Amino acid sequence: MLVADPGFAALTLGYSSAAPYRGLIRLGVASRGQRRRCPEFNAHQWRLVCPARFVRMAWKARFFMASTDLVLAMTGASGAPYGVRLLEVLVRAGRTVHLVMSPAAALVLRTELDRTVRLDRFDLADLLGPSAASIGPGRVLYHNYRDFTAGIASGSFLTAGMAICPCSMGTAAAIAHGLSENLIHRAADVHLKEKRKLVLVPRETPLHLVQLRNLATCAEAGAVVLPAMPAFYTKPQSVQDMIDFIVGRVCDQLGVEHQLLKRWSEGGS
Numbered sequence: 001m002l003v004a005d006p007g008f009a010a011l012t013l014g015y016s017s018a019a020p021y022r023g024l025i026r027l028g029v030a031s032r033g034q035r036r037r038c039p040e041f042n043a044h045q046w047r048l049v050c051p052a053r054f055v056r057m058a059w060k061a062r063f064f065m066a067s068t069d070l071v072l073a074m075t076g077a078s079g080a081p082y083g084v085r086l087l088e089v090l091v092r093a094g095r096t097v098h099l100v101m102s103p104a105a106a107l108v109l110r111t112e113l114d115r116t117v118r119l120d121r122f123d124l125a126d127l128l129g130p131s132a133a134s135i136g137p138g139r140v141l142y143h144n145y146r147d148f149t150a151g152i153a154s155g156s157f158l159t160a161g162m163a164i165c166p167c168s169m170g171t172a173a174a175i176a177h178g179l180s181e182n183l184i185h186r187a188a189d190v191h192l193k194e195k196r197k198l199v200l201v202p203r204e205t206p207l208h209l210v211q212l213r214n215l216a217t218c219a220e221a222g223a224v225v226l227p228a229m230p231a232f233y234t235k236p237q238s239v240q241d242m243i244d245f246i247v248g249r250v251c252d253q254l255g256v257e258h259q260l261l262k263r264w265s266e267g268g269s
C-alpha cells in the first residue's frame, strides 16, 4: 500500500512521529509527552502560544495589578466643601475611596456646612446629605482616624494615591516630621515611603516660616502641595465654580478624569 504521509505511516506502524503533534503544538494544547516526541518542538515558540502559560501569567499578575482605590483624608483646615466635593467626584468617577476624617475636620464641617458627622458611628449621609443614597455599598470605605489596623496604614495595601483635602497646618507639620500620630499621618507616611502620589491641599493665610518650611519638607519628600487657591482666569461665576477648580486640579494630580473646569485655551479663554 502506498502511503503519502510518512508521519501517518509511521504512526500506523507504531512508530512515534512528529507530524500528528505539530498542529497540537501550534495550537498550544500538546501535552509534555507529545512535545517531547516532536523533534522540531521549539520551546521558545511554545512559550509564546501555550494557553496554560497565559493563564498562569494572568493569575500571578493579579497580585501585582495596580489598585485604583484612592485615600481621601479631611483635616481641620477651613475648606470642608472642597473635601466633600472631592469625595463626590471621585466616587462618581468610579473610584473606591478610603475616607478618614480628623476630629478637627468634623468641627470645621459643622461650622462651614452645618453637617454633623459622628467619627465613631460614621454615616455617609451625615457627610454628603441625600446624595449619599445614590452611592453603592463599598464605594466609600470609612476608617476611624485612630484605627491603625486599617489597610491604608500599611504599604502592602495598594492604592492609586492619597489626597488630604483640606490639609491643616498641623497635619502638614506631622507629615513633614513623620509623627504618624493618627491614621491620616500614617497613611500619608505610607504614600511617601512607597513613592505613591500624595496631594496636600493646605489652607492658611498668611503663612509663617515654620509652616512654609513644613510644606517645603513635604514637597521634598515627594508630596504635591496644591494650595486651595482658586484661579480667576476661568472667570468663576459662583463659589461652586471656585470649589470645582481646586477639586479638578486635585483630580488631575490623581489621574481621575473630570469636566470640572475650563482649561486654559479651551473655549477661547
Ligand SMILES: Cc1cc2nc3c(=O)[nH]c(=O)nc-3n(C[C@H](O)[C@H](O)[C@H](O)COP(=O)(O)O)c2cc1C
Binding pocket: 074, 075, 076, 077, 078, 102, 103, 104, 105, 107, 108, 111, 167, 168, 169, 170, 171, 172, 203, 204
Ligand atoms: C472653624 C475652624 C477653621 C480652621 N481653619 C484652619 C485653617 O484654615 N488652616 C489650619 O491650618 N487650621 C485651621 N484650623 C485649626 C485646626 O483645625 C487645628 O489646628 C487642628 O488641630 C488641626 O488638626 P488636624 O490636622 O488633626 O485636623 C481651624 C479650626 C477651626 C475650628
